Amino acid sequence: MAERYIGIDLNDKYAMISFYTQEMSEPNTISMVTGSEVYQIPVSLCKKRESRQWLYGEEAKKSAKETGSFYIDGLPQKALAREKVEFEGTVYESTELLFVFLKKLLLLPPCTGENIWPDKLVITTENMNLEYRKLFGLFAEWMQMPSERMMLLDYRESFYYYAFSQPAEICLHDVVLYYYMAGKLFYWRLSRDKKTVPQVSSIEEKRYDGILKDRDESFAEMIAEDFAGKIISSVYLIGDGFDGEWMKKSLAILCRGRRVFMGRNLFCKGACYAAAAKREDADWPYIYIGDNELRLNISLKVENKGKSEFLTLITAGENWYEAGGECEVILNGSPSIELWFQPPKSMEASVRLLELTDLPKRKERTTRLRISAKPTAVDRIAFRIMDMGFGEIVKGTEKVWEYAVII
Numbered sequence: 089m090a091e092r093y094i095g096i097d098l099n100d101k102y103a104m105i106s107f108y109t110q111e112m113s114e115p116n117t118i119s120m121v122t123g124s125e126v127y128q129i130p131v132s133l134c135k136k137r138e139s140r141q142w143l144y145g146e147e148a149k150k151s152a153k154e155t156g157s158f159y160i161d162g163l164p165q166k167a168l169a170r171e172k173v174e175f176e177g178t179v180y181e182s183t184e185l186l187f188v189f190l191k192k193l194l195l196l197p198p199c200t201g202e203n204i205w206p207d208k209l210v211i212t213t214e215n216m217n218l219e220y221r222k223l224f225g226l227f228a229e230w231m232q233m234p235s236e237r238m239m240l241l242d243y244r245e246s247f248y249y250y251a252f253s254q255p256a257e258i259c260l261h262d263v264v265l266y267y268y269m270a271g272k273l274f275y276w277r278l279s280r281d282k283k284t285v286p287q288v289s290s291i292e293e294k295r296y297d298g299i300l301k302d303r304d305e306s307f308a309e310m311i312a313e314d315f316a317g318k319i320i321s322s323v324y325l326i327g328d329g330f331d332g333e334w335m336k337k338s339l340a341i342l343c344r345g346r347r348v349f350m351g352r353n354l355f356c357k358g359a360c361y362a363a364a365a366k367r368e369d370a371d372w373p374y375i376y377i378g379d380n381e382l383r384l385n386i387s388l389k390v391e392n393k394g395k396s397e398f399l400t401l402i403t404a405g406e407n408w409y410e411a412g413g414e415c416e417v418i419l420n421g422s423p424s425i426e427l428w429f430q431p432p433k434s435m436e437a438s439v440r441l442l443e444l445t446d447l448p449k450r451k452e453r454t455t456r457l458r459i460s461a462k463p464t465a466v467d468r469i470a471f472r473i474m475d476m477g478f479g480e481i482v483k484g485t486e487k488v489w490e491y492a493v494i495i
Contacts, residue, residue, distance in 0.1 A: 090109040091109065094360070096190070104128060132144065132163070134148035136155060137157065158173075160173055163189055168219050184230070208363035209238050210238075210363050211239075212243060216380070225238075241362055246355040247291070247358055249361040251263040252289070262318055263323075265323070266324070268328075273297070273299065273310075277320075278291050279292070287373055303334050304338050325350045380466055383466075402463070412461060412463070423445075442491050450478075456484070470493075
């Protein structure tokens with residue numbers, strides 16, 4: 089049976105949800121109005137008096153307006169602030185109300201079999217910070233969903249997965265996205281190094297204030313500056329700031345030798361593509377290096393069946409919140425661990441030694457070590473090394489060495 093992926097784009101005002109399987113040509117975004125492209129679902133709940141049922145989205149807004157029922161919106165920020173609300177003598181945690189809303193979204197995509205939950209749920213927000221990650225981690229626990237079935241992205245990374253999942257001619261060169269929402273305008277230019285394997289990708293970002301007057305002329309000037317000296321294959325215009333028919337001159341400039349797309353559901357589709365790209369059997373030839381992605385491969389040089397090879401603990405391009413590695417090795421030689429730090433674009437590496445002070449003296453190859461690496465920030469790695477001994481032959485001391493390494 090094909091794996092099933094769900095992507096949710098979430099902000100304070102609205103959510104959008106897409107679903108995808110390997111049998112589909114592209115993700116499908118759910119419209120709340122049959123036969124239309126009404127993808128935006130207000131992030132709100134409503135509860136009628138003396139009722140146990142929660143309404144959500146447009147239905148919640150309509151019910152609250154008509155009946156004066158209890159109504160709450162802006163759930164993500166209220167949940168982050170741990171706000172509480174009271175209705176009919178009952179106090180509700182905003183966190184749990186957000187979870188109720190998200191669960192209702194998860195029931196929208198069609199499913200087969202007994203398991204209604206996806207093989208991978210990907211949630212994307214404009215900025216996926218540590219507070220959001222903790223909040224969605226609690227949601228996974230609340231849903232009794234294994235943490236490995238959830239993936240968290242910011243909009244930039246969703247754009248990266250969406251752009252590179254398109255036909256080759258659309259992403260042959262750089263790809264640009266303008267995100268215009270709530271009075272703010274972002275420019276993101278996605279580029280890649282085709283000489284590396286895998287291809288290292290990054291996003292250049294600019295932020296502009298909202299265009300208050302002469303929008304067409306001002307936007308045309310921005311485009312001319314942003315595109316100067318660059319080869320752009322395609323452009324995406326996302327957000328309600330592009331609503332209306334105000335683009336004339338600017339659109340003509342955008343369309344010169346480029347494909348231009350407008351829409352609203354790119355990020356939730358990109359979330360679905362991210363889930364597919366992370367499959368174990370996926371042939372995804374790119375690495376994304378963003379603000380939260382690690383910039384170095386961290387490896388041990390080991391001997392396996394008489395041959396030297398590198399055992400990777402941390403892979404460049406992994407999000408530092410989620411990255412981590414562990415292995416067990418047999419020590420041979422001096423009481424130290426040799427770590428190799430290598431950028432994905434370079435053939436050169438820096439080597440650092442972690443000394444194992446006070447390690448008991450033993451015969452060669454009779455000390456087994458468990459080594460774990462866990463990032464504590466995008467540029468800091470915590471290493472933990474434990475003496476495990478050597479089975480029944482040499483009893484381990486379970487002595488632990490801990491190091492914090494800045495990379």
